[in-house]
Every structure is written in C-alpha cells, then in structure tokens.
Ligand SMILES: Cc1cc2nc3c(=O)[nH]c(=O)nc-3n(C[C@H](O)[C@H](O)[C@H](O)COP(=O)(O)OP(=O)(O)OC[C@H]3O[C@@H](n4cnc5c(N)ncnc54)[C@H](O)[C@@H]3O)c2cc1C
C-alpha cells in the first residue's frame with residue numbers, strides 16, 4: 001500500500017527541477033491499493049479464515065504512511081508493517097519491489113494483492129516485479145477475483161480490449177487490482193478505535209536483511225532527469241447564438257483558427 | 262432510515278475540528294492532567310479523572326474545511342502552550358506593517374496609522390494559514406490522547422429528556438435516492454456526557470440546539486458576512502508579512518465590508534473580501550467583487566502576473582456581543598464562531614474561538630468532577646467568559662457594526678469613534694436577520710446595481726467555476742444532495758418577479774444554483790457537488806416558506822461525505 005499525494009493536489013516543482021515539492025501536500029491511501037485492501041478483507045470475511053497484513057514503505061521523508069496504515073487497520077486489516085529509514089528514500093519501482101520482496105519473504109502468505117498502479121507516478125510495475133523476484137505467477141489489472149482455498153488457486157477476471165480474460169493461477173500468486181473489483185468500505189468509528197490497538201511495526205533494512213546499497217538512488221535503474229508541469233489549461237470559450245449559428249462558428253474556428261479540420 | 266447504528270460512548274464530544282474545539286480539547290487534557298497531579302499529591306481530594314475525549318470533523322482532515330485570513334493573534338495560544346514557539350509552530354512570518362487603505366476606482370488613500378487604535382493594529386500578529394494551525398494543533402491533541410475522527414459529520418443532535426446527550430454521525434455509502442450501496446456504513450450514535458458545539462458559523466447542529474432551547478431569547482438575531490478568498494502565487498519575490506486592509510471600492514457604500522491582502526511567503530499572497538450579508542442588492546456577487554478588488558492598482562502591484570492556486574469561502578458571524586446566544590444548556594456548550602465571538606473591526610476570530618474552547622474546558626473539568634452536567638452547573642462557562650478578553654473586547658466594539666446601519670460614511674466615522682472610546686449604547690438595538698434585507702424591499706429591482714461584466718483570464722483573474730476547481734471541493738455525484746429547495750415553484754413565483762432574477766445564483770460563491778431552461782421549463786438547478794459549505798444560502802435566501810417561522814426555501818444540512826479540500830487557506 002502506497003501513500004500518495006491527494007488527487008486534487010496542486011503540484012509545484014522544487015528549485016532544482018527534478019522532483020515535486022512535497023512540503024505542503026495532503027496524502028491519501030492510493031485509490032487502487034484501497035481496492036486491494038478491500039478485496040483482502042472480503043476474502044477473509046468470505047472464508048472466515050486468514051489474516052490480512054498491510055505493508056507500506058516510506059519513500060520520502062514528507063510522507064506519513066503511518067496514517068495511511070492506520071486507515072487500512074481501521075477498515076479491518078489485522079496488522080501493518082512499515083518499511084522505514086533513510087535507505088528506503090528515493091529510488092524507483094525496482095528498488096521498491098526489491099525492498100518489498102525482502103519484507104514479504106519474512107511473512108507467511110498465499111495471496112499478494114497490489115493496486116494496479118499508484119496514482120502519483122503511474123508506474124504500474126511494482127506488483128509484477130515482486131512476482132518476478134519471488135518467482136511466482138501474477139495476474140495484473142483484475143476486476144473480479146474468486147478464491148478457492150481447497151484447490152489453493154484463484155480465478156481472476158481481467159478486462160481486455162474486446163472481452164474478458166479469465167485466468168486461473170495457483171497459490172502463492174500476485175494480483176494487481178483494478179477499479180470495479182469492489183467498493184472500498186469506509187472505516188467505521190468503532191473500527192478507528194480498534195485500529196489504535198492493532199500492531200503497526202516498523203522494519204528497517206537491517207530487519208529485512210537487505211544491503212542499503214541495493215535500495216534508494218544507488219540501487220535504482222531509473223534516474224529522473226527533469227520534472228516539468230503539463231501545459232497550462234487554456235480557458236474555454238462559449239459560443240453565443242442559437243444552435244445553427246453556434247455550430248457554424250464552431251466549424252469555422254476548427255477549420256480556420258485551429259486548423260484541425 | 263436505518264435503526265442499525267454503531268455506538269460509541271465518550272465523556273466529552275467536540276463537534277467540529279476548528280481552532281475552538283482543538284484548543285478546547287487540548288486545554289481539557291492539560292487541566293485533567295493538572296488536577297490528577299494535585300489529587301495524586303494529596304492537594305485535592307477527589308477521584309482521578311480519565312475522560313474519553315473525542316472531536317469529530319466533517320473535512321478530510323482538520324485543515325480541509327479551514328479557511329481564514331489569517332492574521333493570527335497568539336494571545337490564546339500563549340496561554341495554552343507557553344512554549345509554542347519551540348514546538349515546530351507552523352507560522353514563520355509575522356505582520357511587519359499593518360496598513361488600512363480607502364480605495365476609489367483608481368486610487369488608494371492610506372488611512373494614517375495613528376487613526377487606528379493600538380488594539381486594532383495587527384502588527385506583530387502571525388501571518389499564515391488556518392489549515393496549518395489546525396493540523397499542528399491536531400497533532401498535539403492526538404498526542405494527548407484525544408480521539409480525532411475526520412470525515413465524520415454530525416447530522417443530528419441526540420436528546421434525552423431535554424438533555425443533549427451526543428450526536429448521531431452521518432451514514433455513508435448512500436446513493437442519490439438514499440438507497441444503500443455495497444459499501445454502506447451506518448452512522449454512529451456518539452453518546453457524551455457533555456457535547457461542545459464548535460461547528461463554526463451557523464452550525465447545523467448548534468442552531469438546532471439554539472432553537473430547541475430558545476437560547477437567543479432576548480438577544481438580537483445573529484448577522485453574518487461572507488468572506489471569499491484566493492491564494493495567488495507570484496513569480497517575483499512576494500512580500501511576506503504584508504498586511505493590508507481596504508475599505509471603499511469595490512463594495513462602495515452599499516455593502517458593509519472590505520478587502521484584505523496578506524503576504525504569506527516569498528511567492529504567495531492571500532487576497533480576499535468580506536461582505537456583510539445585510540446587502541439589499543439581489544445581484545450582489547461577492548466572488549465578482551473579489552475579482553474587482555484584484556484589478557485595483559493597489560492590489561495589482563503585488564499580484565500582477567500571478568496565478569490563483571486556491572480558493573474558498575466561508576461566513577463569519579458579525580452580530581457582536583448582543584447576538585451571542587445563551588452559551589449553555591443541559592449537557593451542552595457553544596464555542597467559537599458557532600456562538601459568535603468575532604471581533605468585526607479587528608477582523609479576528611481565531612484567538613477568541615480558541616479562548617472560548619479553553620474556558621469551556623475549565624467548566625467541563627468541574628462538571629466531570631461533580632458529575633453534574635446540568636445547565637446550572639455549566640452556566641459557569643458564561644460567567645467565566647465574561648471575565649475574559651473575549652467578552653470584554655466584543656463589548657468594547659459592540660456599536661461598531663451597528664453604526665453602519667446609519668449608512669456607510671457616518672458608520673465609518675462613528676464606528677471608528679467607538680473603536681477608540683468603547684462608548685455608545687450598552688443595550689442591543691434592533692437588528693434584523695440578513696435575509697430580510699432582500700425580502701422587504703418593495704422595489705428590489707431598483708436596488709440592483711449594474712455590474713460590469715467581468716473579464717477573466719484564467720491567470721490572476723478567475724471565473725467562479727475555475728475557482729470552484731481551486732477549492733478542491735467534491736461530493737460524489739451519486740450521493741444524496743445535502744441541499745434541498747423546499748418549494749421550487751416559489752423561485753418562479755417569488756424571486757423572478759420581485760428581482761427579475763434569482764439572487765442565489767449570485768450570492769453563492771460556488772455556482773451551486775443555476776437558473777436554466779426557458780419559459781415553462783425555467784427552473785433552478787442545484788449543483789450540490791460544487792458546494793464549499795460556506796452557509797450563505799441558508800442565511801441569505803429571501804423566501805420564508807413557513808410564513809415567519811424562520812424556515813427558508815433552501816435547506817442546507819452538513820453532508821456525511823465530501824466538501825472542500827482546501828489547501829493552505
Ligand atoms: C475569509 C475569512 C478571513 C478571516 N480572517 C481572520 C483573521 O485574519 N484572523 C482571525 O483571527 N480570524 C479570521 N477569521 C475568522 C476565523 O477564521 C474564525 O473566527 C475561526 O475560524 C472560528 O473558529 P471555530 O473553531 O469556531 O470554527 P471553524 O474554524 O469554522 O471550524 C469549524 C469546523 O467544524 C466543522 N464542522 C462544522 N459542522 C460540522 C458537523 N456538523 N460535523 C462535523 N464537523 C463540522 C467544519 O468543517 C470546520 O472544520 C476569518 C474568517 C474568514 C471566513
């Protein structure tokens with residue numbers, strides 16, 4: 001689970017031009033990761049067995065992933081783990097996947113659920129890379145999931161261009177979650193109270209036995225050269241007059257001024 | 262409606278996570294700790310207190326619905342946390358100079374600083390955003406063991422035999438018809454021994470309590486102003502610490518109020534305008550007035566070439582000391598703007614709100630010790646408050662706002678005089694509710710001023726919808742609307758003939774109300790998802806559907822989900 005800047009954030013770029021200014025941002029649980037947490041809780045409720053652990057990593061000092069983890073605990077997760085320390089800062093999707101993999105190897109699991117992507121950098125590869133590093137199967141961008149505990153397998157549906165692809169895979173397996181999978185629940189007040197008592201553990205790179213050199217900037221395969229804002233949105237224009245004059249004017253503008261048709 | 266609620270028991274519940282509640286809850290934890298220490302040391306013979314204290318806030322966090330100037334007078338904070346400056350206090354900038362200008366269309370005339378009484382000069386106040394102050398206080402409050410529930414809206418007051426005994430929070434996951442979606446979450450009955458209403462101006466639940474127990478008996482009705490504000494980012498070095506107040510243009514003499522421009526940091530200005538809601542012009546549009554103010558050369562010299570990055574609007578209670586209701590009833594207290602502690606000429610409410618919460622905390626500790634939460638036990642809140650600067654300051658300026666009922670220029674002269682002297686009547690005059698100023702005009706169309714059509718450039722001048730975008734406000738399109746027009750036909754039979762237009766489409770700062778269609782199809786559309794929770798519509802809606810009972814055609818209830826997501830206002 002990744003904590004990301006709230007979707008309505010107005011981003012500005014820091015002076016040296018290779019990152020966004022994170023100092024005044026509000027953060028939220030990545031919306032696709034909410035689908036993953038909700039799915040895990042529903043599976044546990046359906047099966048009447050199992051344990052839901054939420055894992056996150058502090059990638060920037062300004063993030064407050066504890067808050068996001070508490071939200072997941074308030075939704076109903078059983079425990080939370082935060083990978084924390086300067087070694088985890090910076091880096092790219094590969095170092096993130098490397099760190100998560102080391103942590104996951106210290107936990108028992110059958111099913112690993114990820115959001116299909118984080119809405120801040122829209123990379124969309126961390127879950128898949130973790131599956132690769134663990135040497136287990138993955139099914140990406142899933143919008144319906146059946147879990148069969150007896151045969152220890154899942155049947156996952158993914159929306160593809162002209163239909164639905166149905167994939168079967170056996171435990172342990174990585175699933176990345178797409179919108180439509182479920183409607184994430186709201187944390188209830190009693191849930192928020194209970195969450196305060198649930199375990200939220202912090203693990204450093206020593207705890208997960210990983211060499212800091214493989215993390216952060218030194219382990220990254222990608223380097224950010226420059227961050228630029230998207231072009232500013234131009235103001236819209238409302239064409240006056242009745243439909244027929246407005247349409248004529250529109251065609252004239254598209255043809256003569258914008259040269260689009 | 263569902264009878265299936267969650268429930269939660271606490272000792273003290275603060276409704277609304279503004280500076281009043283945050284300071285009140287924090288002070289309460291400190292007073293409890295102090296009294297427990299004295300008990301442990303044998304200095305006090307009583308049982309130890311371990312109260313469960315909770316705050317509910319409808320915003321995503323306590324900063325999301327926070328909007329203010331803000332010039333912050335640290336008076337209450339100095340008392341609450343004497344070492345605040347060492348606690349990562351989030352306001353690095355203080356006001357270096359406080360200027361008041363009288364504006365004409367083209368010019369600005371600075372009012373000589375010596376005309377302004379020392380107590381009203383803002384030099385030395387901190388300049389910054391209320392959001393930051395709230396988030397910082399919230400951290401201290403949570404560290405002190407208070408339960409802070411964000412995204413939790415109080416939708417109903419719980420009564421037990423005329424005792425207030427908590428609130429019900431809103432159900433989430435409803436669809437537009439009120440049906441339950443897959444992720445439906447029932448509301449929670451939060452039962453509390455003492456419920457403290459700090460909902461800000463015109464609190465939905467606070468007003469319910471005020472009405473039910475007739476707490477305004479013998480007081481003047483509360484009157485309000487609407488403040489609209491933008492944050493403007495400039496490329497050139499800004500002027501941190503700049504604090505300008507303006508009078509005159511663009512409001513002129515017909516609307517009570519004025520503008521402000523504060524330098525927040527090296528690249529950021531806060532520019533806003535505050536307009537008394539007792540205007541009589543049905544086409545008065547505070548958002549358009551703000552754009553006019555921004556075009557004035559005095560303001561342009563700072564913001565030219567900048568871009569708007571944030572926008573918000575909220576009302577302020579301006580009725581002063583005579584409009585403060587009785588502040589207590591069985592099981593409940595009123596604090597902050599919900600009670601109306603705003604000093605109009607000083608344009609400050611934050612430190613009064615905080616202080617009122619802190620004084621409430623003193624009364625609460627006593628009540629928890631005695632186990633008596635009746636109105637008579639809680640009445641000491643009011644008497645204590647009378648001995649503090651909250652009531653003293655408001656009493657001093659009691660006639661300021663009222664002088665403007667005599668007209669703007671005499672008001673300016675006399676209001677100014679009362680600021681210096683504190684003289685004038687000590688009994689309330691007759692004040693009317695704001696909506697009646699539109700209502701009672703025989704010839705309201707004649708009251709209309711022609712407003713020059715605004716030209717917007719999407720940079721430093723912004724149209725209303727662009728500003729709504731900058732407020733970050735959002736309500737699920739498929740959630741039930743929190744705004745209801747009781748009798749839509751009255752829009753056509755009352756407003757259109759009387760005003761030739763629909764005033765709500767002008768006064769709402771978020772373009773929630775839109776007059777659409779033609780002929781038989783003419784009607785008001787309610788774009789509730791644009792709403793920024795300012796409460797102007799319930800205050801200014803001129804149609805009284807109950808014939809005198811104070812129920813207006815627009816009903817606004819705080820929604821269980823959504824609202825603005827202000828950034829740095
Ligand atoms: C434009 C503008 C400029 C101002 N400038 C200054 C200034 O420079 N200096 C100054 O000192 N003061 C200024 N003020 C006044 C000051 O902001 C207020 O007096 C102060 O914020 C009041 O604090 P409060 O805690 O009483 O209420 P608020 O700050 O209004 O907080 C109330 C909180 O309660 C929440 N809430 C409301 N109803 C519910 C509900 N039913 N359930 C759950 N939560 C709810 C709201 O979301 C909000 O967060 C200004 C105000 C405005 C609008």
Ligand code: SF4
Pocket residue numbers: 744768769770771772773791792793794795796797798799817
């Ligand atoms: S609908 Fe009412 S409360 Fe909402 S923004 Fe408009 S005037 Fe304010």
